[in-house]
Amino acid sequence: MKRDGSIVRIGIDLGGSNIAAGLLDIDGGLAYKCKVKTDTSSESAVLRGLADVVFDVMHACGLDAGIIDSIGVACPGAVNSERGIVEYSANLPLCGADIRTALSSAVCVDADKVRIANDADAAALGEYRAGVGKGTENFMLVTLGTGVGAGCICGGKMLSGRGHSAGELGHTVIVYGGEQCACGRRGCAEQYCSASALKRQTKAKIEACERDGIFTSMKKLVADNGGRISARTAFIAAADSDTAAREVVDAYISYLSCMLTNFINIFAPEVLAIGGGVSGEGERLLAPLRERVYGEMYDRKRPRELYTRIECAALGNDAGIVGAAMI
Amino acid sequence: MKRDGSIVRIGIDLGGSNIAAGLLDIDGGLAYKCKVKTDTSSESAVLRGLADVVFDVMHACGLDAGIIDSIGVACPGAVNSERGIVEYSANLPLCGADIRTALSSAVCVDADKVRIANDADAAALGEYRAGVGKGTENFMLVTLGTGVGAGCICGGKMLSGRGHSAGELGHTVIVYGGEQCACGRRGCAEQYCSASALKRQTKAKIEACERDGIFTSMKKLVADNGGRISARTAFIAAADSDTAAREVVDAYISYLSCMLTNFINIFAPEVLAIGGGVSGEGERLLAPLRERVYGEMYDRKRPRELYTRIECAALGNDAGIVGAAMI
Known part of the structure; x- marks a missing residue:
């Protein structure tokens, strides 16, 4: 039930593995959250999952459909916010899916109360309004996961571009003629800076050590982890003074x-937040990163208090839900 | 004199070689323009030059100081628009110069009518309001000259960033570990894409041809140009089927x-305009450029009418004056 005139906002983070949802509280936190596995077999299966999490929130929080002020959905891919449609999605069967119409009729909420946004944008919005970007005018969230995702707020406004195509920061070339990227270009930042890239770099180093008969404690870490290389492998071994691991981390x-x-140099945000799996390294990652970035950014001669603050994202996995609820 | 209630706006483009100024007409064109050489010997000499061009405009157009609605100054360097101060300038003795106070008292115009902005931003604003960016919401002007300058309008708003530091797009690395840049980094785009870079690339190819005994018509072009290599040398020779020149242009x-x-991929503007000396090549530059960009940009599967239009800047050298007058 709705009490004391507060606004009832539900956020949904639609991912390739899980659909997570929550009810936003007054402070920008989550009063309740839940999740289900994403059934990626068809568009209707994904849409059913969206309705399921909304019913879960309504039931658990005692909300009637009529009392809901907004439902926001954070979707991967190219999202048309005005029309409430996913225009293109590489990982989910949602190309052309009319999320707004489908979800509003499934849960009996007016269509104009259902809003959708790109997932990276929603997470950035969550951090900007309720996380580490609070109080800034210029903010960016860079997520290091399977790819490199980014959401930018410039002068208090989400960077969007024509056709909502802006913000593909992972697909900017930093190594001209470098590694082939799935987007078709060579040398995209994503091929060097994502968690997946770090895993590949770690794997290559372990193989090189094996080939050259050099000891590395990364081998045991991988064996202890069921044979799986993770984005943490090199960081853990480097902290334990493993030379090969140190080289991986430094590169x-x-x-x-x-x-x-x-x-x-492009955006000059007050805060640049790093999210995704790799950000779990905290200061082990941030301290050397700040040293390098502050040593070469264009306006490093400005007073230190004007420097872009480089921080870990504060909301973690909840950023998408919180941001979606705030769309 | 002021007639028919029109707004009297003067724009000044303060450059390292010239100070150009003009009176804006109703259509966003220039009713009058003039210029003087920039006396770079001191801050006061530069400021005197600014006052001189304003007096010239006032005299030529029959304007009293009291009738002027605004004077805008486009300045190179880091500009604090709120305070009317140049915070840092690499090429002019203006670090800390209070342009607003100095100019307003010199020409007897209220201080709040004097506005300043970064020169690349002002030129972008001019093209956005009165040139090739007219009617867009997302626009960028990239100027290929001594360096690579850029001004971006995102969702109708100038990209500014904390402390007006945003937009240093020439200082983004595209060749990791590449050519040393004056900014301290290696591999900045400016080292490969500016007019200066093109001249260096042309020089290196001519020298390689000499060393290897390969004919190139670029040698004669340079000799005919008083021994000077220009940003046009390779383009002219390539159009005349010179193989070595073709290689320079292609690279x-x-x-x-x-x-x-x-x-x-970052900004997804409706129009990306190219200005500066190299843009004089027109379609010789734009046609192959579009082919490559449209073949690899992230959202190339969108309908063609949603593609970013790549065009030459329309206002040429007047963009700075027009944009300054529109600040």
Whole structure:
């Protein structure tokens, strides 16, 4: 039930693995959250999942459909916010899906209360309004996961571009003629700075060590992890003074600082937040990263208090839900 | 004199070589323009030059100081628009110069009528309001000259960033570990895509041809031009089927398309305008550039009418004056 005139906002983060949802509280936190596995077998299966999490929130929080002020959905891919449609999605069967119409009729909420946005934009909005970007005018969230995602707020406004195509920051070339990227270009930042790239770099180093008969503690870490290389492998071994791992981490941070310095020279945000799996390294990642970025960004001669603050994202996995609820 | 209630706006483009000024007409054109050489010997000499061009406009157009609605000054460097101060300028003795106070008292115009902006931003504003960006919401002007300058309008708003530091697009690395840039980084786009870079690339190719005994018509073009290599040398010879020149042009366009595709993936403007000396090549530059950019930009599967239009800047050298008058 709706009490004391507060606004009832539900946020949904639609991912390739899970659909997470929550009810926003007054402080920008989540009063309740839930999730289901994403059934990626068809468009209608995905849409059913969206309705399921909304019913879960309504039931758990005792909300009638009529009392809901907004439902926001954060979707991967190219999203047409005005029309409420996913125009293109690489990972989900949602090309052309009319999320707004489908979800509003499934849960009996007016269509104009259902809003959708790109997932990276929604996460950036969440961090900007309720996380580490609070109080800034210029903010960006860079997510290091399977790819490199980014959402930018410039002068208090989400960067959108014509046809909502802006913000593909992972697909900016930093190594001319470099590694082939799935987007068709060579040398995209995503091929050097994503968590997946770090895993590939770690794997290549372990193989090189094996080939050259050099010891590395990364081998045991991988064996202990069921044979799986993770984005943490090199960081853990490097903290334990493993030379090969140190080389992997140094090279990774060098690429990452190159990409982030580009972004800072372009956008000059007050805060640049790093999210995604790699950001779990915290200061082990941030301290050397700041040193490099602050040593080469264009306006480094400005007073230190004007420097872009480089921080870990504060909302973690909730940023998408919180941001979606705030669309 | 002021007639029919029209607004009297004067724009000044303060450059390292000339100070140009003009009176804006109702259509966004210039009713009158003039220029003086920039006396770079001191801050007061530069400021005197600014007052001189304003007096010239006032005299030629029969304007009293009291009738002037605004004077805008486009300045190179880091400009604090709120305070009317140049915070940093690499090429002019203006670090800390209070342009607003000095100019307003010199020409007897209220201080709040004097506005200043970065020169690249002002030129972009001019093209956006009165040139090739007219009618767009997302626009960028990339100027290929001594360096690579850029001004971006995102969702109708000038990209500014904290401390007006945004928009240093020439100082984004596209060749990791590449050519040393004056900014301290290696591999900045400016080192590959500016007119200066094209001249260096042309010089290197002519020298390589001499060393290897290969004929190139670029040698005669340079000799005919008083021994000076220009940004046009390779383009002219390439149009005349010179193989070595063709290689220079192809490599240059490859770097340029890499940089511009980065910008389009980031900003997705409706129009990206190219200004500066190199843009004088017109379709000789634009046609192959579009082919490459449209072949690799991230949203190339969108309908063609949604593509970023790549055009030459329309206002040429007047963009700075027109934009300054519109600040």
